Amino acid sequence: GQNIDQPTEMTATEGAIVQINCTYQTSGFNGLFWYQQHAGEAPTFLSYNVLDGLEEKGRFSSFLSRSKGYSYLLLKELQMKDSASYLCAVMDSNYQLIWGAGTKLIIKP
């Protein structure tokens, strides 16, 4: 079956760095997405990786290793507004998105 694994919850301190891991097993691979979702709101797009390596976008970076079925989202200089759930999703060979359950990130002052 298809499976996306990510930690349920993480806690970090304001100003610090946090890495959220995602491992996947899917039928084919057409890219991996990271979305941010604040409580009660719809998800918003953060990043897309289809090739191995690191994609940097401001304070957020996303890494992909296709051979390992592994990705991480790196958040630097954490701010209180970064408290949210972070969803990992993989597009399979049929271009269907397989969603992880999300990682709830709690930022403490």
Place this chain on the structure above:
Amino acid sequence: GAVVSQHPSWVICKSGTSVKIECRSLDFQATTMFWYRQFPKQSLMLMATSNEGSKATYEQGVEKDKFLINHASLTLSTLTVTSAHPEDSSFYICSVSPGQGAGGTGELFFGEGSRLTVL
């Protein structure tokens, strides 16, 4: 600006009534739209794929007679929850992907979501 508009944002209804949720693609024509449901503290669950001019494709376990989907134009899809019951209370979200399929990133743009509470 918003790419996808969803309405209403909040709806409270009595058990047994029907509720219609609209999803509009504002920036491009969408032959395909996706409807998701999300229960508290859970991830998004794809309910159905809405196809313009044809029948929607429902995921396993989703009752097509209960969740009616109409995609009458390239910019509008509607989800009607018929004979709603308290267990249907959830966060319903629509999305569109301008680059779906080969050659596109498949990035999804989401509507604001509709929170349904059935009393």
